[in-house]
Structure formats: structure tokens, C-alpha cells
Amino acid sequence: MPLAVKTFDQLRDAASALGTDAGARFLGGGTLLMRDINEGDISITTLVRSTDRAFTEIRSSGSRITLGAGVTMSEVAAHPELQYLKPVARTVGGPAIRNMATIGGNLFAFSPYGDFTVAMLALEATVAVQGGYSSRDVPLEEFLATRDRDSKSLVTGVTFRQPDNPTAFHYSKVSRTHPKGASVLSIAAHLPASGNRVSSPRIAYGAMAPTPIRAKAAENALNGKSLDEAGIADALAAATQGCSPASDSIASAWYRNEVLPVYLKRLLLGAPN
Numbered sequence: 001m002p003l004a005v006k007t008f009d010q011l012r013d014a015a016s017a018l019g020t021d022a023g024a025r026f027l028g029g030g031t032l033l034m035r036d037i038n039e040g041d042i043s044i045t046t047l048v049r050s051t052d053r054a055f056t057e058i059r060s061s062g063s064r065i066t067l068g069a070g071v072t073m074s075e076v077a078a079h080p081e082l083q084y085l086k087p088v089a090r091t092v093g094g095p096a097i098r099n100m101a102t103i104g105g106n107l108f109a110f111s112p113y114g115d116f117t118v119a120m121l122a123l124e125a126t127v128a129v130q131g132g133y134s135s136r137d138v139p140l141e142e143f144l145a146t147r148d149r150d151s152k153s154l155v156t157g158v159t160f161r162q163p164d165n166p167t168a169f170h171y172s173k174v175s176r177t178h179p180k181g182a183s184v185l186s187i188a189a190h191l192p193a194s195g196n197r198v199s200s201p202r203i204a205y206g207a208m209a210p211t212p213i214r215a216k217a218a219e220n221a222l223n224g225k226s227l228d229e230a231g232i233a234d235a236l237a238a239a240t241q242g243c244s245p246a247s248d249s250i251a252s253a254w255y256r257n258e259v260l261p262v263y264l265k266r267l268l269l270g271a272p273n
């Protein structure tokens with residue numbers, strides 16, 4: 001089966017091509033898509049890519065930062081303004097994968113992948129989606145709830161507010177092979193403080209549901225509390241609410257539910273993983 005590759009200078013032209021060809025898929029770094037093709041997915045007949053510079057740019061405006069969807073994990077890890085995200089980017093596969101794997105592709109990765117997206121969820125990112133010639137910004141949570149890996153829309157970037165205090169951002173990935181194995185689970189948390197109390201915490205999980213999810217029950221239970229054993233107790237009790245992890249070759253659903261509170265506790269108390 002022949003496979004066409006179409007390259008467009010402008011993102012809007014790439015989005016238009018994607019929307020009008022049933023067999024078209026957007027090619028990010030190709031770490032997942034090329035595997036599908038090599039394994040014989042004949043539903044894919046056209047690969048769409050774009051050389052638009054905006055696609056691979058990292059732009060900041062005040063405290064807001066936009067990562068083009070074509071920015072790679074290696075580029076995030078090397079960026080001076082994004083050092084608090086370096087531990088996240090560096091847990092995505094090995095060096096060869098990180099040099100290719102994009103932010104945009106990570107939004108579509110199936111569980112237990114999607115580690116970077118977990119961090120974006122904790123930072124309340126919005127996703128810029130180009131459908132044909134029109135574009136819109138969608139909260140990441142809403143995007144994940146409706147995403148379709150074969151979507152006909154093109155993601156052009158993600159935008160989020162940098163934490164006022166980078167040390168308020170925390171990330172933990174539990175895997176069988178350190179540091180690069182697939183996730184048993186991952187946790188990202190943004191825990192701004194007001195005095196010695198947590199104020200409006202944001203916690204997200206990876207591999208605890210078909211897509212990365214917000215841990216809203218734990219967030220509510222932690223709001224206004226101190227980060228000590230007594231202060232986090234209610235959040236730990238609520239940790240697995242809303243979770244529906246899979247059983248796969250990495251871990252069973254039972255195991256994931258059992259160990260999540262253990263790792264959340266370590267993250268909240270700043271203990272080593």
C-alpha cells in the first residue's frame with residue numbers, strides 16, 4: 001500500500017489537508033505513528049507534516065508560555081525557562097525517543113504513555129486546535145475528555161502559566177525500569193502556598209485512567225491544608241476517587257490503586273520516591 005507524505009509551509013494548510021483526507025494522519029515525531037504503520041495499519045494512507053516555524057517554537061509572554069506542538073522532549077529539557085519541567089521530559093523514553101517525541105504527540109499517546117501531558121494538566125494548560133482554517137483554544141482537561149487519536153484536527157501548541165515559584169511544581173513517575181520505563185503511574189502537582197497552607201492545588205495522574213486525569217477529590221481535600229502528615233491525610237484517603245486504571249503488562253489495576261496513595265504521600269511530603 002503506497003504511503004504519501006505531504007509537507008505544508010503553513011499549519012492551516014496542513015490542518016485543511018488533514019480534515020479532507022480520511023486516510024491522513026499528522027506526523028509529529030513519529031515514535032508512535034510510525035510504529036502503527038510498520039505494524040501494518042493500512043488505514044493510514046497519507047502522512048501530513050508542517051515546516052511552519054510556529055510549530056517548533058517556545059514563546060513566552062509575561063508569565064505565560066506557549067510550546068509549539070512540534071517541540072520535542074529534549075528541547076523542553078534543555079530550555080532555561082523550563083527547568084522545573086526537565087524531570088518530566090527526561091522520563092519520556094530514552095534519548096533517541098526524546099529527540100523525536102513531541103508535545104503534540106504526547107497529548108494523543110495512549111495510557112500508560114502521556115507523561116508530559118500529566119504535567120500540562122497540573123499546570124492547567126490550554127490546547128490550540130486548528131480545524132481546517134479556524135483555530136480555537138480548549139482547556140486540556142476538555143481536550144482529553146473528547147480526544148480521538150484519529151482526530152481530523154491539528155494541535156498547534158499548548159499554553160500555560162509558569163508557576164510563580166517553580167519549587168511549587170512536583171512530579172513523580174513510578175516505573176519498573178528507571179528512569180525511562182513506561183509508567184506504572186505518574187503524578188504531577190502544582191501546590192502554591194499561602195503562608196504554610198496549600199492554596200488551590202492542582203494534581204494530575206497518568207496511567208490511572210484511559211487518559212491523564214485531574215485528581216479533583218484529592219485537590220479539594222488538600223486545599224487550605226498544610227503539607228504534613230495530618231494535613232494530607234484527607235487527600236490520601238480521597239486519592240483514588242475517579243480513577244479507573246487498566247491492567248496491562250506493566251501493572252494490574254489493583255496494584256496501581258494500591259500504590260497511588262503511597263507515592264502521592266511521598267510527593268506531598270517531599271520524600272524521595
Ligand SMILES: Cc1cc2nc3c(=O)[nH]c(=O)nc-3n(C[C@H](O)[C@H](O)[C@H](O)COP(=O)(O)OP(=O)(O)OC[C@H]3O[C@@H](n4cnc5c(N)ncnc54)[C@H](O)[C@@H]3O)c2cc1C
Pocket residue numbers: 025026027028029030031032033034069070091092093094097100101102103104105106107108109112113114115116149150153154155156180181182183
Ligand atoms: C520505546 C518507546 C518508549 C516510550 N516511552 C514513553 C514514556 O516513557 N512516556 C511517554 O509519555 N511516552 C512514551 N512513548 C510514547 C511516545 O514516544 C511519546 O508519547 C511521544 O510524545 C509521542 O509523540 P510523537 O511526536 O512521537 O507522536 P507521533 O507518533 O508523531 O503521533 C502520535 C499520534 O498523535 C497524532 N499527532 C501527533 N502530533 C499531532 C498534532 N500536533 N496534532 C494532531 N495530532 C497529532 C498522530 O497523528 C498520531 O495519531 C514511548 C514510545 C516508544 C516507542
